[in-house]
Amino acid sequence: MKLIGVDIGGTFTDVIYTDTDTGVSKIHKTPTTTNDPSIGMVNGILELCSRYGIDRGSVDHVFHGTTIATNAALEHKGAKTGLITTEGYRDLLQIGRHQRPENYSITQDIPWQDRSMVARRYRKTVSERIGVLDGKAYEKVPLDEEAVISVLDDFKKEGVESVVVGFLFSYLNPDHEERVKEIVQEKFPDFYITTSAEISPQFREFERFATASMNGFVGPKMKGYIEALESRLADAGIDCDLLIMTSNGGVANSATISEKPVLTLLSGPAAGVLGGQWAGKLSNHERLITFDVGGTSADIGIVTERGFSESSAGDTEIAGYPLQVPMIDIYTIGAGGGSIAYVDAGGAFQVGPQSAGSYPGPACYGRGGDLPTVTDATLVLGRLDPDHFLDGEMEIFPEKAVASVQHLASVLGLGLYETAEGILTIVNNNMANAIRSRTIQKGFDPREFSLAALGGGGPMCSIEVAKILDIPEVIIPPYPGITSATGLLTTDLKYDAVQTIFVASDKVDLAYLNERFTNLEKEITAQLMDAGFEKEQISLLRFFDCRYVGQGYELRIPVATGVINESNASAIWNTFHEVHKREYGHSFLNNPVEIVNMRVTGVGEMPKIGDPDFAEGSRSLDEALVKVAPAWFRSNSTLKSFDTPHYMKSKLPIDEAFAGPCIILQKDTTSVIPPNCAATMSANGSIIVKIGGEA
Structure with a gap:
């Protein structure tokens, strides 16, 4: 299989090619074309193929990390969006939950009120109501279809581009939302249409409506971008699958992303965490702080023995807007080379x-x-x-x-x-403070982790940042400047299905749980088989979102596959107690646990990049030396000039320690090794830097 990964950043577009049969990988960087990122992406692929004699028509998959949806949300430059909702709930998006993002600030920004994704004049109500009795949904008030058509007529006259449908209790019965979608597709096909039950079939109407509204807001721009990109790729002779990175650490096909672009709001940063995780595996490190520094921002993630951290239900947001989509827990600050x-x-x-x-x-x-x-x-x-x-x-x-x-x-x-x-x-102290907020403030000791220096800027500053935090070791991966692009080639196709249920551990109906899981698994399996996977290529993961009865927010816990019965149900509750104690420092073993959502994640296994090989050819520090030039570092509290060796990474000796200060040169970045540090490069191209070590 021949794979290409492309990540578009604020300054550079990063491209990596790998042949999974031969293990050969090639990299390239080209300036980002800000006005139309697809131009720079296709140019970067063509330049790489031309430079290394790669037949562009032989490429099997193009993996892509994109910030189109993210930038539309951050800059508030989305489509003119209209909302159709249940009578009496026109202002739900404005009111929210009466919760202030910052409890004690009198000047805080509340984005859903200051700059709502759906202006009030484009929020309309119609008569309809799904009721709930004994946990079961039923039609309480029929949908007024004539009112729906009238609203859509008004939207068309007002120049609305995107229509969002959000009705109460549609997560239990989506029939009314689906009927509105049918009307739109039949009579108003030019509208981009989003239903809340398709995007987020979960309880909490404000978060569900906000998630659907975000999808509608960024949808037309993202759909247009994907169509233009696929057209450019085809015109360039690159006729293969386009797979887009999603916020949950997987990829999805372009058709899915065109319908659900809200899934891509952490597309690029998520790929960076996966690239950092891959770098850790190359050097047998499981506990990592991924530190991805680009031209505009720095992204921080946490990887442990259990994998990467995911955002909890109460912390999942973009640009201040709450969202109900699975996301890797990533913290971004405005700090980078630019x-x-x-x-x-x-x-x-x-x-x-x-x-x-x-x-x-x-x-x-x-x-x-x-x-x-x-x-x-x-x-x-x-x-x-x-x-x-x-x-x-x-x-x-x-x-x-x-x-x-x-x-x-x-x-x-x-x-x-x-x-x-x-x-x-x-800037280094700003970044160190950001890392503290994701480690110390969450109960992690950064001294027990290695810092993975990622992005074009990570290897230049990561060792200084590690010193501030007393982190003993820095890992510089083989291709640090294109880590996000590399991370794209380490993942799988991943789809999620979720259903809200409210089941307490002291009143649990095990037959009902097993039936619901079976249905969700059939749904996800069908999706993946439609995407071209055979059953043996598909794996299914189960999760519950649980809380103690009476709590306001829940924690996600894994659930073993197979039938849930009396003997293994207790293991589920015990897992929740353990996760709660790990997250909050305490648990309540005698309190009943409530399941609020059940989830199934389907994974279709994709081909992946292999381990790089940097061991070929003659190697020594003398051969790697390019020049010795002055560079300024602080040593013993004094800023002074050092005669600093500049080494070419491709010629560094394998498994031989060398001392700082020194500069390591490669195409995608420059690695800066300050004084009082020792570095060693392994055969796979990873450089391990010991802070305060000796060569």
């Missing part, structure tokens, strides 16, 4: 979150940017080699970096190198 350094109105030295992006980019790119960035500061300190930036394929201008940093230095009254080092110190 982060701009400045003096704020109060005279404080700040770095980020504003970014120079890809265009104009850092001053050293020579594209018209003149503000000092993290990349410029790194270049001024001699930690970037202008002759080997992107393997020498992109020219950068040290004098422009010096001019931008010197201007800031004059404002601050500091020297050039002190200012450049100050920029890095501030």
